[in-house]
Amino acid sequence: AQSVSQHNHHVILSEAASLELGCNYSYGGTVNLFWYVQYPGQHLQLLLKYFSGDPLVKGIKGFEAEFIKSKFSFNLRKPSVQWSDTAEYFCAVNAGGSSASKIIFGSGTRLSIRP
Amino acid sequence: ETGVTQTPRHLVMGMTNKKSLKCEQHLGHNAMYWYKQSAKKPLELMFVYNFKEQTENNSVPSRFSPECPNSSHLFLHLHTLQPEDSALYLCASSQTIDSTDTQYFGPGTRLTVL
Numbered sequence: 001a002q003s004v005s006q007h008n009h010h011v012i013l014s015e016a017a018s019l020e021l022g023c024n025y026s027y028g029g030t031v032n033l034f035w036y037v038q039y040p041g042q043h044l045q046l047l048l049k050y051f052s053g054d055p056l057v058k059g060i061k062g063f064e065a066e067f068i069k070s071k072f073s074f075n076l077r078k079p080s081v082q083w084s085d086t087a088e089y090f091c092a093v094n095a096g097g098s099s100a101s102k103i104i105f106g107s108g109t110r111l112s113i114r115p
Numbered sequence: 116e117t118g119v120t121q122t123p124r125h126l127v128m129g130m131t132n133k134k135s136l137k138c139e140q141h142l143g144h145n146a147m148y149w150y151k152q153s154a155k156k157p158l159e160l161m162f163v164y165n166f167k168e169q170t171e172n173n174s175v176p177s178r179f180s181p182e183c184p185n186s187s188h189l190f191l192h193l194h195t196l197q198p199e200d201s202a203l204y205l206c207a208s209s210q211t212i213d214s215t216d217t218q219y220f221g222p223g224t225r226l227t228v229l
Contacts, residue, residue, distance in 0.1 A: 043222050094215075103214070103218075
């Protein structure tokens with residue numbers, strides 16, 4: 001069965017530190033990959049997504065993610081975090097082709113930034 | 116604001132009650148979704164609607180009954196729930212049902228079943 005793993009449940013960093021959040025999935029076929037973010041008190045919203053082309057994807061607020069097919073990974077990165085990046089981050093994988101009904105979310109990583 | 120609203124934001128109900136959750140999207144999207152977010156568990160897709168037609172029911176118990184009268188509105192009717200059904204219920208919409216489409220989420224309804 002398809003699954004998504006986010007191994008880091010809670011990450012604590014200081015401002016200006018570099019960030020990498022792991023996301024691994026188990027599915028051998030074509031996938032569409034997403035990172036969503038939920039800031040405190042706000043809706044879940046899209047950070048970035050990959051479905052084809054350049055495996056290095058750039059999203060909003062300076063975030064990027066790299067799809068490494070051989071490692072079944074889609075890690076999220078940011079070179080220098082800010083206090084405002086404090087949020088919960090969710091990786092999602094959709095192997096549904098023309099249907100969104102096969103989307104699977106990871107359990108989320110809570111990121112806390114020390115000012 | 117993402118253009119997806121949900122009411123009520125909080126709901127407390129007994130196991131014998133009947134209540135409904137409402138979702139409305141103002142984005143002109145054609146696909147709508149219900150998700151369940153339980154503490155310490157991944158977000159779980161419950162139902163998918165495309166142009167008002169249900170296309171997916173992910174083995175959800177019949178005590179949850181969705182309704183989609185038009186592409187802008189989605190309801191989740193609840194009856195004889197169990198305490199383990201307490202969770203945050205999120206609604207989302209997307210332009211199409213294609214798996215590459217971005218989903219836009221509402222703020223959720225925090226449900227507590229006593």
